[in-house]
Amino acid sequence: RIKSVRDLSGVGQAVLNKLTEAGYSTLESIAVASPQDLSTAAGIPLTTAQRIIKEARDALDIRFKTALEIEQERASVKKITTGSQALDGLLGGGIETRTMTELFGEFGSGKTQICHQVSVNVQLPPEKGGLSGKALYIDTEGTFRTERIKAMASALGLEPKDVLQNIMSIRAINTDHQIAIVEELQDIIAKDNTIKLVVVDSITSHFRAEYSGRENLAVRQQKLNRHLHQLVRLAEIYDLAVIVTNQVMARPDMFYGDPTVAVGGHTLYHVPGIRVQIKKSRGNRRIARMVDAPHLPEGEVVFSITNTGIRD
Ligand code: ADP
Ligand code: MG
Incomplete structure (x- = not known):
């Protein structure tokens, strides 16, 4: 089964390198390329270019x-x-x-708490709202806490130790590491079809820190975009849920529209998925707002963060 560029027939390491250098690093980019451009860029015969474009399109259906x-x-x-x-x-x-679901909101709005809760809930049987599956948790901010997992598990009548066993967490140190982890996920998930949730909390913090400044914006957007598309592909190929978080900063200088702006800039808006804004309300109350979903009405609801987890 073709899952990445290197699986296309006739694409060995040399051709793969040329394709990557020319910007054809994903099946999507090849699927929509013109045979002439691809042939020139990768130094491959036109007929080969035509064949791999067809293969990429078939693979992506x-x-x-x-x-x-x-x-x-x-x-x-x-x-x-x-x-x-x-x-x-x-x-x-x-x-x-x-689908990829993006949770965005200010610090303390509850993004991480929701990620923890869904990592527990995915383990529930379907009749209780889960998928009897495991979670992979990529933690970029060092905020993954087993205490929270155990409290949430106990509240659902689950054995905390079992629930901890079914969540695999890794600390991503910087953007390159974060990208490498996601590239390796493909192999991990292909071997374990019980993984039903991938969390990246947060998707943007390293990118923001490493590519600050206007002059780095284009590179940052390009890298982040590719990273996000890989996650979307994983969700589609393996029928799993992907949740990414994105911290937003208040923009007091903005007088019109929403005074908070997603840190990923507009990049995340070019990636298919569901976007939910989380806002603080009084005490442990939080407001979730559906911002952009292809099939859901816009709207707002209130929920709570409690000691036992996310509740109404
Ligand atoms: P974000 O990831 O959006 O920055 P978090 O998900 O870390 O925010 O949410 C932090 C908030 O969650 C805290 O401000 C607190 O209100 C709530 N919270 C965290 N732990 C607990 C707990 N054990 N009991 C109740 N509320 C908690
Ligand atoms: Mg957080």
Whole structure:
């Protein structure tokens, strides 16, 4: 099965390097390339270029489909409860598989708490809102806490030790490390089809720190975009849920529109998925706002962060 550029027939290390250098590092970029451009860029015969474009399109299932086929594909999407019926309702039933869900909001808004809760809930059986699956948790800020996992597990009547066993967490040290981890996920997930959730908390913090300043913006967006697309692909290929968090800063200088701006800039808006803004309200209350989902109405709901986790 073709899952990345290196799986295309006739793409050895030398051709792979040329393709990558020319910017054709993903199946998507090859699928939409012109055979002439690809042939020139990678120094491969036109017929080879045509063949790998066809292979990439087939692998991505890029073709006209009937609306009925599309409906059947959508019907296979599964949902993981967040612990709050209101939040689940906003999400159209819960965190979806085959989709990337972006949680953005200010520091302390509850993004990390939701990531912890869904990492626990994914382990529940389907009749209780889970997928009987495991979670992979990429922690870039060092905020993953087993205490929170145990408290959330106990509250659901789950054995805390079992729940801890089913969450694999890794601390990403910098952007290159974070990117490398996601590139390796493919192999890990291919070997373990019980992994049903991938969390990246946060997707943007290292990028922001390492590529600060206007002059670095273009490179940052390009790298981040590719990283996000890899995550989206994982979600689609392996029918799993991906949650990424994105801290936003208050922009007091902005008078119109929303006074908070997602740190990833507009990049995340070019990536398909669901975007939910989390805002602080009174005490442990939080407001979740559906910002941009292709099939869900915009709206706001209130939920709470409690000692036992996310609740109504
Ligand atoms: P973010 O990731 O958006 O910066 P967090 O998910 O870390 O924010 O949320 C932090 C908030 O979660 C804290 O301000 C607190 O209100 C709440 N919280 C964290 N731990 C607990 C707990 N054990 N009991 C109740 N609320 C908690
Ligand atoms: Mg956090």
